[in-house]
Amino acid sequence: MSKWTIELDRGTCIGTGMCTATAPDHFRLEGGTSTPVNETVDEDEAVVDAAESCPMEAILVRSADGTVLAPQV
């Protein structure tokens, strides 16, 4: 299984808790903004769900070759 990477723009994040509720295994809130539990993860659709559900589009998910998987613009 290939690995995905999660980038989180903490300057854009407003701490809605969407991602922590959508993918609780992958995100946690720290000091009011979200942070990925691990920046490199096994493929998991929940991570894409979280990125697509973020109203600020603050989460970027990339495949192993760097292609952006989410969010779709």
Added chain:
Amino acid sequence: MEIRSYPFTELDDLELHPAYLELQRDEPVARVRLPFGGDGWLATRYEDVKTVLADPRFSRAAVMEPGADVPRTLPTMPTESNILSMDPPDHTRLRRLVAKAFTARRTEQLRERAQEIVDGLLDEMEAQGPPADLVEALAMPLPITIICEMLGVPYEDRGKFRAWSEAAVAITAFTPEEIIAANESLRAYIGGLVERKRAEPADDMLSVLVAAHDNEDRLSTQELESFGVALLVAGHETTANQIGNFVYQLLRNPDRLGELRADPSLVPAAIEELLRITPLGGSAGFPRIATAEVELSGVTIKPGDAVFVNNVAANRDPSVFENPNELDFHREHNPHIMFGHGAHHCIGAPLARMELQVAIGTLLKRFPLLRLDGDVTFKKGRLIRGPQALSVRW
């Protein structure tokens, strides 16, 4: 432990019932008894409220389980699920279908259109001359026009769906039969529109949902119709009432109003602060059911227990907000949870912020002498509070 009757008596003015802040200080997780379905908990501290709203150990969907008898204000349990009574991953599946249209980026692209609508409405108000009812002149038509355009709902139907929507967000303002009938009318109305979009798809959200149902099987007919109803009702009731609530509070607070008039760049911060402090919710809606044992402020919540939260009380938690009961447009950090938290964080939050900024900012700029014309009566017995009418002169 004392069991309190809930919801608390509604106040006449736009104020938070003092019991909330007393409980927050003395009994942050209190036992409450609802008119039907027995007892539950009420959480009022910021951190506890966020936990209940976002921790997966609290479920909304459990409310819909067969035989569930959840503390509530209506005699009957809801029979129809909608987006607000779902948990991830079902909730995520539905929400993702429209989430893109509501991002901060996409919403910003609608600012120009919102400005055009507000300019037109205020032109009309000015032309008719004082006094004017701001609810009808501005607060209602702005969000209704925008959500109609986004969803693909004909604006000329607003008379019909406004009446149903009013009853649908009632707690005691209408009879249980009227509330149920209003929800059924909204469902049937959206069902009719769905048929029209199916025959003639357009560039709107209902057409997107119809295609997701017909071509990709991503949601059921029931989910499609109830989601359409939720977007239409939540898309205007909240912002419309908040425009009235915000204008009312500003016009009664000459110091803050003067500050805002002197420096219009404060408008976004002022909107956040008004969002934080305004008791929009009549409350006692949307309980969460614990699915595991959870401790909140030293109280053990057992699996199956229902927990209510009050966001406005949380927004006045002194451990998070300095001088929490003061309207302060210069807060450096304002992490209010007026839009909720977690999976059900208001999907329309960026849209509401933008509409409120445009409406309030433009109104103050164009009417430097705006003032209240007589007393204001607030709606009662509803999930959402706002002025019945807001008569102003200038």
